[in-house]
Amino acid sequence: MLEKARFSFFLASRYIIRGNKGITIFTIFVLALIFIQLVLFSSMLAGVTLKFNELMVDYQTGNVVIEPKEEERYIEDASALQKKIESLPQVVGTSARLKTTGNFHYKEKEIGATVYGIDPADEIFVTGLEDAVISGEFLSRPDRGEIILGREVSGGFGALMESRSLGGVEVGDTVELTIGGVTREFRVKGIYTTRYFMADASAYLARADLEEMLGIGGRDLAQEIAVKTTDGTSEYDTRTSLLSLGISENIRTWHEFAGILRLIESTLGMVRNIMNAVGLLIAFVIIFVVIYVNLVNKKRQIGVQKAIGIEQNVIVASFVLQAMLYAGAGVILGYAFMRFGLVPYTVSHPVEVPLGAMSLRLDNAEAINRAVLLFLASVVGSVIPAYKLAQKDLLDLIWGK
């Protein structure tokens, strides 16, 4: 068995080393491209997912969110709870928020949006909203009667859903906000964009203003407390630490808010699988054609090998191994290009997409999975023609029939 494998490998290696260099280079190049295509979409998807996650953590949820206990509407004594949470060493900051939906009116336009009541001084330690302001300024602690709008609310600034926005509110304009039948005017202090659609479809005002509108002024209530932890801290460890502090409120990690992201991810995942299937089919066809053409040119040689007494399965194995060596070289070349070329390049030169600057992310497990699939395609693509030809009568092969 081992001798036969050795013999097949011997033939396969000689076919590649001393065969037509042009065909070898072309085949390996095409297989490398197919491998790149197979992992590229996964890398892009991983990069997009990573970006989505970053945006959500950086501009919306922080790492962990504390929500009211079951069947309660508010977290009571929010300031005390914030202090308690901030006593944990891994916590960078907390922001107690009121969160509701409201209707905005501006000129003839009216839209609904999520409204957050925040303490600006706390918020800057949790989210990067302050840096996301593209016009005007972020809120400051004494600000009252002022609001900052996401670009999907204000309109303009490249908003994705322009027609659903207020149609071009600018800094300094006054908008009307109605919450639970209470209407107040607010001066727009700033407009921000995180490039994350969901975060940009919100508005932020001082917590005290929102407390007044909700009729809960001076009661130190919050609907959520967003917690930001140091980089590299596991959200699950943070939750454990928070539980050990005796916090009985609902503690959720940002992962639990990523439902829509999961939906997008799984949709893109389906697209990726279809593209992978197409890529594998192309790989199969290419291997099939290359091996078939190779075999047709070697008909007589195969006949002679059979005449000498070389076993049919050894002859088939030599062509399968040849295809696997092509696939192996293609995978190595493609992987090297991704790992040491394209991925580092996009890290140092991120690609600007509507979500922001995005780089590729190559997952080794995914790469191994694609490599295995490519090997399987090469095995199937070579076994079929090799077996069909090697099975023919040896005199027919020798006479080139």
Next chain:
Amino acid sequence: MEKIRTQAEDAEKSMDKTQKQTENMVKSMDKIRNLTEDTIIEGADIVRTFKMGEVEVRALRSVNVRIRRGEFVAIMGPSGSGKTTLLNQLGLLDTPNSGKVIIDGTDTSRMSDREKGKFRLHNLGYVFQDYALLPELNAMENVYISLMMQGKSKTECESAAAEILAAVGLGDRLQQLPSKMSGGQQQRVSIARALAHSPRVLFADEPCANLDSETSKEVLDLFEKFNKEKGQTIVMVTHEEWHAKYADRVIKLKDGIVQE
């Protein structure tokens, strides 16, 4: 009394005659036995027909041949007489429609294709008209593929290949690829490949068909050398009378029938 003596003399003469007849019979049987024991290939009643569309062509019509160990036999005949077909039957490259091929006491007619392949690998060698070398293998590799397939180590393969290539006069071209060799050199590599595993019979199908006279002579001299010096049994198809002169015996075929 006289009558009795005459009868006794007649009886004595009759006994002598019977004894002589018995001795002759024993001698004939010995001769037959020697002949049978010395036979390395026996083809009995070989019939081979091919279908060419609707037409059935009888390439061999009940051919009987016997080739002795160490014999150099040439098969000759006009085009379409069935020379190559007979060689293919004797060399187990093809299977007759009926009849038997017995090689060194082994009846090959009941062998499967796989068994025949194994038998060819260990016992038979082939030289083809167009050399049929593998272009991606150098001279040495082409020669040792059958040994490698037999499971011999790389060192054994290389030393055996080097030895036989030296014997055919190509000791200085071990690493040369077929594309860099002349036709005569390629045919010598082909002979070396056929002989590398010391086959019981070497089959050659018009080995000089693509060679000029001088190179043909070199190739045939090699055959003669291995036949005379090593006792190599050779069965060669040729259509040239002067090639056949190298052989000990010529089997002539015409319309699929032996004319010998």
